[in-house]
Amino acid sequence: MEFLSLLIVSILVWNSSGAELWSHLRNQKQAVRAKAADIKLYLYTNENTQGEEVLSIENLDDLINSNYYNHSLKNIFIMHGWTGTILNDVNIETKAAIFESGKSANIFVVDWSIPAGLFYPLAVWSIPSVGQIIANYIDEMINHFGIDGSDFILVGHSIGAHLAGVVGSNLNGTIGQIVGLEPVWILFSANNLAEILDKTDAAVVHIVHTTRGFGISHVSTGHADFYFNGAIEQPGCVDSGCAHARACAYYAESIVSSGFKALKCSSYEEFQNGDCSGNQEVIFGGYPLDGSISGDFHLDTAEVAPFALG
Ligand SMILES: *[C@@H]1O[C@H](CO)[C@@H](O)[C@H](O)[C@H]1NC(C)=O
Numbered sequence: 448m449e450f451l452s453l454l455i456v457s458i459l460v461w462n463s464s465g466a467e468l469w470s471h472l473r474n475q476k477q478a479v480r481a482k483a484a485d486i487k488l489y490l491y492t493n494e495n496t497q498g499e500e501v502l503s504i505e506n507l508d509d510l511i512n513s514n515y516y517n518h519s520l521k522n523i524f525i526m527h528g529w530t531g532t533i534l535n536d537v538n539i540e541t542k543a544a545i546f547e548s549g550k551s552a553n554i555f556v557v558d559w560s561i562p563a564g565l566f567y568p569l570a571v572w573s574i575p576s577v578g579q580i581i582a583n584y585i586d587e588m589i590n591h592f593g594i595d596g597s598d599f600i601l602v603g604h605s606i607g608a609h610l611a612g613v614v615g616s617n618l619n620g621t622i623g624q625i626v627g628l629e630p631v632w633i634l635f636s637a638n639n640l641a642e643i644l645d646k647t648d649a650a651v652v653h654i655v656h657t658t659r660g661f662g663i664s665h666v667s668t669g670h671a672d673f674y675f676n677g678a679i680e681q682p683g684c685v686d687s688g689c690a691h692a693r694a695c696a697y698y699a700e701s702i703v704s705s706g707f708k709a710l711k712c713s714s715y716e717e718f719q720n721g722d723c724s725g726n727q728e729v730i731f732g733g734y735p736l737d738g739s740i741s742g743d744f745h746l747d748t749a750e751v752a753p754f755a756l757g
């Protein structure tokens with residue numbers, strides 16, 4: 448469904464018959480500003496893995512009064528993509544994997560479904576304001592609890608990956624780690640670092656690529672970029688929407704299994720030809736990420752879970 452809508456939007460935007468609509472929309476770019484009241488946080492900890500605590504993002508009061516928040520633990524912020532909700536795969540799968548792995552953490556599921564539910568260009572243009580609101584909240588957490596940017600891990604899917612980048616950018620790259628799952632490049636420019644996910648946004652930025660990006664090619668902007676199955680289609684998927692969501696399943700599996708071996712390689716063709724067989728081999732994903740690796744990596748997967756080929 449998401450794929451179909453993205454396709455329609457991209458046709459509207461690039462087809463000349465959409466030019467008038469497009470110029471009308473462009474005028475709204477600066478006007479799309481989310482309010483803190485439109486965004487909520489759902490807190491899960493090892494003490495409340497199912498029943499979330501709903502927190503206002505307008506100030507820290509709810510968090511300070513939380514029954515579950517423990518500031519000695521890492522803080523994971525998860526951000527869904529366009530038309531997403533707290534029930535998206537990225538939230539459910541990441542959260543389940545962290546708790547299943549036996550690690551303790553404060554997991555904040557970011558509900559930005561109101562701005563993310565707007566018509567695609569408007570949702571994209573809301574990201575600078577949404578990112579600023581989340582960054583302000585994290586900055587308040589750091590100051591109030593005497594914690595550090597390195598105590599934060601951001602996980603974002605689709606346009607939520609770019610949102611995570613914008614949050615990191617607003618915090619001047621002091622965040623510990625960002626996991627970008629299938630950032631979409633429609634209406635994002637790799638030249639505009641303040642509005643995309645890139646390696647200046649955190650100490651460690653790893654990015655997962657699983658599709659061709661719905662018509663706009665992917666670019667490697669992390670410290671490490673992982674291309675699964677050539678990032679065209681995914682085995683076991685019948686459409687790009689499935690392949691797009693598969694990025695979340697791969698990351699979640701990596702947290703519990705650490706089983707995805709990837710090879711440093713500059714293209715899938717060379718990877719398939721065996722030209723990279725002597726290159727560095729690394730393990731994709733996990734929690735926390737391996738901050739020592741950098742470059743482009745390729746790997747293949749199975750059609751069904753467990754996806755790692757080992
Ligand atoms: C908070 O986490 C720390 C580190 O794991 C642990 O030692 C402490 O007991 C926790 N506090 C509470 C109130 O659970």
Ligand SMILES: *[C@@H]1O[C@H](CO)[C@@H](O)[C@H](O)[C@H]1NC(C)=O
Pocket residue numbers: 586617618619
């Ligand atoms: C980021 O840098 C700007 C410019 O130096 C500064 O005004 C701002 O306070 C910094 N923000 C954080 C959260 O470090």
